Amino acid sequence: MxxxxxxxxxxxxxxxxxxxxxxxxxxxxxxxxxxxxxxxxxxxxxxxxxxxxxxxxxxxxxPGLVDCHTHLIYAGDRLGDFLAERDPVALDQHRFQSGGILATVAATNSAPRESLVTLARRRLDQMADHGVTSVEIKSGYGLSLEGERRLLAIARELSGYRDIEVVTSFLGAHTVPAAFADAPSDYIAFLVEEVMPILAGEGLIDMVDCFIDPEGFSPAVIVPYLMRAKELGLPLRAHVDQFGAVGGGELATRFGARSIDHLEHLSQAAIVAARSAGTVAVLLPFASLHKRFPTNPPVTELRAQGVVMAVATDLNPGTSPTSSLLLAAYLAVTLYGLRPVEAFAGVTRHGAQALGLSDRGxxxxxxxxxxxxxxxxxxxxxxxxxxxxxxxxxxxxxxxxx
Missing domain, CATH: 2.30.40.10 (Urease, subunit C, domain 1)
Incomplete structure (x- = not known):
């Protein structure tokens, strides 16, 4: 012993x-x-x-810290997007390209596998050096069967590096790829009928995630995806109501989502539903700060309803280019008004709860x-x-x- x-x-x-x-x-x-x-x-x-x-x-x-929401495996940067909003002159002078999520998809799909692994390990090094022992990693920068498979397989291989355990989330419904630009429903059908069953059968998916938002998928389009996750017995998570209110929170909790994330435009009905469903509200303050949102998640209302709140980095190249979970907790206190005990719980016990990990935190x-x-x-x-x-x-x- x-x-x-x-x-x-x-x-x-x-x-x-x-x-x-x-x-x-x-x-x-x-x-x-x-x-x-x-x-x-x-x-x-x-x-x-x-x-x-x-x-x-x-x-x-x-307890070791738990980062319950990251997009950690990617290539390229989104400096062009940043400059387009803040310094168009510099954007033009230096010929940076902007392009949102699809720009990262292109860079990631064209990067050699070894490069993606090296970049991901560098980010995990930063997390391990600052107390993280469990991390969730999403796919979503592949948007094809092979692209998503590659990202999830890399995530699986990374588990145990620096003694960090990795939990995987399939985020095929991150955005609509160019080939389906005018047919988001057809893209969801492709994920539901082909991609999800194959990757689930290969044991690459721990959870299923999606983006229900004006900048993502509408509730009407995403329902078959949620139904397929349930049929496959995979826990559900969802990015919801970040850029606007579309009822994402209500829909995700109706399907028993383990967590709903972002939440800047979450409705009162969704808050009540989250309490009833035992859904964790995941707060991502770096994204709010980076995008300069005028609206914060409804922390006071979530607290009043007794909804558990977690905090995560949302590490990604476009809206949250950071791996510092404790700084995310600090911003949740200073920007969102979390109490210190809530922020501490948010990166330990409640971060683990968002991932369904009852044995840590x-x-x-x-x-x-x-x-x-x-x-x-x-x-x-x-x-x-x-x-x-x-x-x-x-x-x-x-x-x-x-």
Whole structure:
């Protein structure tokens, strides 16, 4: 039996009610990659005498961070899109091309596989260096059977790199590819009839995602896609109501979506439905900041209805070119008005909940020992400042599967 015993540390996580648990003189006992005990030192009277007590130097131990929404595998950049909105003169002078999601699709599909893997590992390095131990990676920059298969297969191979576990989301319904420009329903039919069954059968999909929005797919067009996900037994997620209100939140929760994400124009009816369905609201403040949205997600209403809120980076080249999850949490506090405990929960317990990962995100008995130790005195320091340090990783995350 592999065992580790850590002391001279404080501990922090969030319980199932959303309340902070903070222990200033803590002890952690790990057995075979799982938490056997994490709590006040004085409550563990039967310390295993055969184990050396590993001194953490008064660090704060928390669950590993969970980034529950990323588009991490891509090539190219979208500097042209950025300059088109902010500096058209520079755009013209330097001949940058703009083109939205389809520009990234073209760059990604033309990039060698080895290049995509190298770029993805570089981004995972940044995440691991800042406490992330689980990450969701979406496809959606392939928009064909082979393109989506390649991205999902790379994501599968990346799981375990830097001891980070990867969860995959099929995002074929990200946007309409050029070949189907005038026929979005035909594109959805292609995904439903050909792509989804094949990739699900190959074991490449953990969840199915889609974009229900004025800039994405209408509710009427996307319904067969949602139905197919349900038929295949795949949990559903959805980008909804980001650029405008189209009823995406209501539709996704009607299909039992595990999470709804973005939410800048989410309706009150969708908020009530999310509570009833147990759907997690995933907040992506970098995208709001990057796009300079005048409307924020309805945090006050979500809180009043008791809807669980997670926070993620939305790492992508177009609207959120960053891998810093703690900075996303900071922006959720400063831009959206999240309470510090909500932001901390959002990148730990509730981020895991958005991915259906009940075995991590907390310090509870039996949880995976995906733990990190920080040189801070209080957990709120992690989410209320522009925080940049490399925490110490404890234990091993490669225990069991999701």
């Amino acid at each position: 592999e065992e580790l015993l850590f002391g001279n540390c404080s501990l922090a996580d969030v319980d199932v009610s959303g309340s902070l648990r903070f222990v200033q003189d803590g002890l952690i006992h790990i057995q075979n990659g799982r938490i056997a005990f994490a709590g006040p030192r004085g409550e563990r009277g039967d310390l295993p005498r055969r184990l050396e007590l590993l001194d953490l130097g008064s660090r704060l131990v928390t 907390s310090l509870e008995h039996g949880s995976r020992a995906d733990l990190v130790a920080w040189e801070v005195a209080h957990p709120y320091e992690l989410v209320t400042s522009v925080f940049d340090q490399r925490p110490q990783r404890l234990g091993s995350s490669r225990r069991g599967t999701h």
